[in-house]
Amino acid sequence: MSHRITILDVARAARVSPSTVSRALTGQNYRLSQGTRDRIVRLAAQMGYSPNPIARGLATGVTDAVGIVVPGLRNPYPLEFVEQAEKHIARLGYETWLLFCHNDRQLMEARLRTLLAHRVRGIFFTPADFCDRPMPFYHQLLDQFHSTLPVVLFNERFDSRNRFVVNGANFDGAIQAVEYLLRLGHRRIAFLAGAMANSSLRDRYQGYRTTLMRHNIPFDEALVLTHIWCQDMTYDFAPIRAVLDLPDPPTAIFSCSDFIALAVMRFLKDGGWRIPDDISVMGFDNIELCNYLAEPLTSVGFSLDEMAAQAVQILQDFWASDGNICARDICIPARLFIRKSTALNKMMTIRKQWPAFLV
Numbered sequence: 001m002s003h004r005i006t007i008l009d010v011a012r013a014a015r016v017s018p019s020t021v022s023r024a025l026t027g028q029n030y031r032l033s034q035g036t037r038d039r040i041v042r043l044a045a046q047m048g049y050s051p052n053p054i055a056r057g058l059a060t061g062v063t064d065a066v067g068i069v070v071p072g073l074r075n076p077y078p079l080e081f082v083e084q085a086e087k088h089i090a091r092l093g094y095e096t097w098l099l100f101c102h103n104d105r106q107l108m109e110a111r112l113r114t115l116l117a118h119r120v121r122g123i124f125f126t127p128a129d130f131c132d133r134p135m136p137f138y139h140q141l142l143d144q145f146h147s148t149l150p151v152v153l154f155n156e157r158f159d160s161r162n163r164f165v166v167n168g169a170n171f172d173g174a175i176q177a178v179e180y181l182l183r184l185g186h187r188r189i190a191f192l193a194g195a196m197a198n199s200s201l202r203d204r205y206q207g208y209r210t211t212l213m214r215h216n217i218p219f220d221e222a223l224v225l226t227h228i229w230c231q232d233m234t235y236d237f238a239p240i241r242a243v244l245d246l247p248d249p250p251t252a253i254f255s256c257s258d259f260i261a262l263a264v265m266r267f268l269k270d271g272g273w274r275i276p277d278d279i280s281v282m283g284f285d286n287i288e289l290c291n292y293l294a295e296p297l298t299s300v301g302f303s304l305d306e307m308a309a310q311a312v313q314i315l316q317d318f319w320a321s322d323g324n325i326c327a328r329d330i331c332i333p334a335r336l337f338i339r340k341s342t343a344l345n346k347m348m349t350i351r352k353q354w355p356a357f358l359v
Contacts, residue, residue: 005049013047014040023320025049025093065095066315067115068124072102075259077285078126081154084308085124092316094121109137116141116149122315126154127198150318152311157199163327164318166311168302170200173334174207177254177282177300180336182215185345186252186280190223190243192264193256204256204284223250228260235260237267244273251279251345258283258290258299265293265341276343286337296339302332 007025011018016036024032024040066089070078086096097120101108108127115123142151142161152164181189191208193201205224212219225239243250255261261283265275273279275295283290286301310330317325 005044005047007049010040010044010047010049014043016040063095063118063120064093065097065118065120066122066124067097067099067118067120069099069101069108069111069115070126072100075257076287076289077257077259078154080287081126081304081308084304085311088308088312092312112137112141116145120149121319122150122152124152124154124311127156127158147323150315150323152314154307154311155200164311164314165329166307166314166332167330168200168307168332169334170203171207171210173284173300173302174204174254174256175211176334176336177284178208178211180298180338181252181254181280181282181342182211182217184252184280184342186250187217187345188220188223188248188250188252190225190240190250190253191256192228192240192253192260193226194228194260196226201256208254222246228264235263235267237264240264240267241271244271244279252282252342253279254282254284256284258285258287258297261297261299262289262293265295265297275341277346280342280345282342286335290337290339293341295341298339298342299337300334301337302334307332 007018007021010025011021014021020032020036021040021044024037025044066085068082068085070082073079082096082098089096097115097118099111099114101111112123112125138158139161141149142163145151146163150164151162152166153162155167155170157165157167178189189208189212191205193205196202196205209219223243225243228235228237228239253261253264255264261281265281268275268279268281275281281295281297283297283299284301286299290297290299310332314325314328314330
């Protein structure tokens with residue numbers, strides 16, 4: 001049986017320590033000159049070295065993997081981020097471990113403990129949709145492991161102790177969305193959210209209110225619907241039916257999530273409403289599915305590739321400096337994507353009546 005070339009073999013040939021070889025081959029160039037790195041990489045290639053992540057994990061006690069914890073599978077948005085993040089992580093030679101917490105606080109903690117037990121190299125974390133306050137264990141994680149394990153929060157602040165956050169410009173994105181609807185002549189704009197249980201949704205709500213105020217448009221609390229998406233992962237469309245039956249109903253709907261907007265559009269169509277002729281619908285997140293609807297969804301979103309690249313760069317800088325980097329709060333600009341679900345406001349002359357099966 002031929003001998004497998006190991007890091008130790010490369011270190012002996014290069015006359016450096018195994019840790020120096022490991023840093024050179026994984027892109028952790030802290031305290032390494034470019035000449036030393038190039039020499040090690042060239043020598044490893046000549047010797048036929050290929051990484052063995054299992055053996056390396058056993059030897060170092062650290063798993064060459066980055067863990068990602070997301071709420072679940074139903075909402076495509078965090079999964080699209082995972083897809084982009086995995087590409088960047090793979091380029092560094094690491095694996096990606098994806099775990100779901102299914103909007104359950106106890107399961108969320110269990111997933112984080114699992115990643116700690118396996119000593120992953122870093123964690124990307126987006127809290128559950130209904131987790132508006134961190135569990136005590138999360139505080140312990142940030143406080144106890146802040147110098148050895150980078151925890152990067154994705155599109156959510158969640159806790160003031162977080163050192164590393166990669167967020168989208170949610171407030172500015174909501175302003176762009178409402179400004180566009182106002183330019184189309186809409187003045188009665190409904191705001192839809194699942195629950196105001198995280199900072200991203202609250203920022204989008206504040207952007208909505210701020211834009212109305214800037215244009216001297218009275219705020220109507222009856223148009224704010226914040227419990228469409230329920231904790232048991234079902235929809236409650238009764239508030240939408242009620243708001244559309246108002247004497248002065250909205251002519252546009254701004255949903256803080258494309259995921260919710262898609263369900264609402266189906267509900268409206270079942271009720272006989274034409275999109276966008278009778279009512280315009282605006283989403284948020286710009287998920288891929290927005291492009292493939294019968295009426296493609298106008299939305300606001302951020303570059304998930306850029307978010308993923310920034311998150312992975314935090315990991316690289318953390319590893320290269322042995323955790324000696326400053327806190328980072330990165331904000332990715334928002335962009336408006338105009339499609340066919342929004343149109344100029346046309347005053348509805350016929351009051352829509354709901355079919356019997358929807359009443």
